[in-house]
Amino acid sequence: MLELDGFVQARRVGPVSGEFTAGRLTLLIGPNGSGKSSLLAGAAGLSDSDGEGQVRLAGQALSGFSLHELARHRAMLAQQAALPHGLRGYELLALGAEPLGGINEAVCRVMAELAGPLGLESLYARPLTSLSGGEQQRLLIAGTLLQVHPDINPDARLLLLDEPLAGLDWHHQLATLRLLRRYATRGLAVVASIHDINLACQYADDVWCLHQGKLAARGGPGVITPALIAEVFKVRVRVLEQDGRRMMLPEE
């Protein structure tokens, strides 16, 4: 679906090659500054590759897409996304739906569908500036998911989220990961950066581990091993197994 072919961004990331596949949830892990945001920005078409590198969506170079075409094919949740002032929750989502035809019955239905898992019922009517950090983040996630919902945007192919779980409580972290899996099941390539290694093990179809701008490992959750964690994160961990699930416990 989304192919990175020798993607390079200044000295921040690359060269990185690989594919984010339709129908799969790819979780990016890596220490601070390892290049996750830079890679996501490249995959979103927000920054071109240096040199010969290319990013292709369904075989077409992303650098040739207009902003309108990008909006039709992918949505991106940025890290520390800025919130427009003077808006209420539902108006933020309406703003995101604008390039896709604006508020209509389908948009209202999707807003209602997202309200349950993300706990938005009482937030839609409130001014954005009155919301807590985690509440704002849940609305931003909803706004991003709305833009690639099949009932609103049948051309959507790719969903990218930079640290969507930042600031969320445990309940809403799990709800968000379940939603991302659901969107992948609907046929999108879904990619998110995440700092919780155990959640990455539990929810990812594919894991990309970045280290100093390069891919240190890529594959199923099994690529996350104590040796990889020690090399990349400089943390020693022990593996616990329960009911077929693996958990990494940092050693003191």
Ligand SMILES: Nc1ncnc2c1ncn2[C@@H]1O[C@H](COP(=O)(O)OP(=O)(O)OP(=O)(O)O)[C@@H](O)[C@H]1O
């Ligand atoms: N605008 C910029 N100008 C110069 N260097 C930058 C810029 N943005 C990021 N960098 C550098 O590029 C590298 C990769 O940054 P990036 O934000 O992609 O990392 P990250 O893996 O997303 O980190 P984090 O987990 O802290 O969010 C870092 O060393 C960072 O300092």
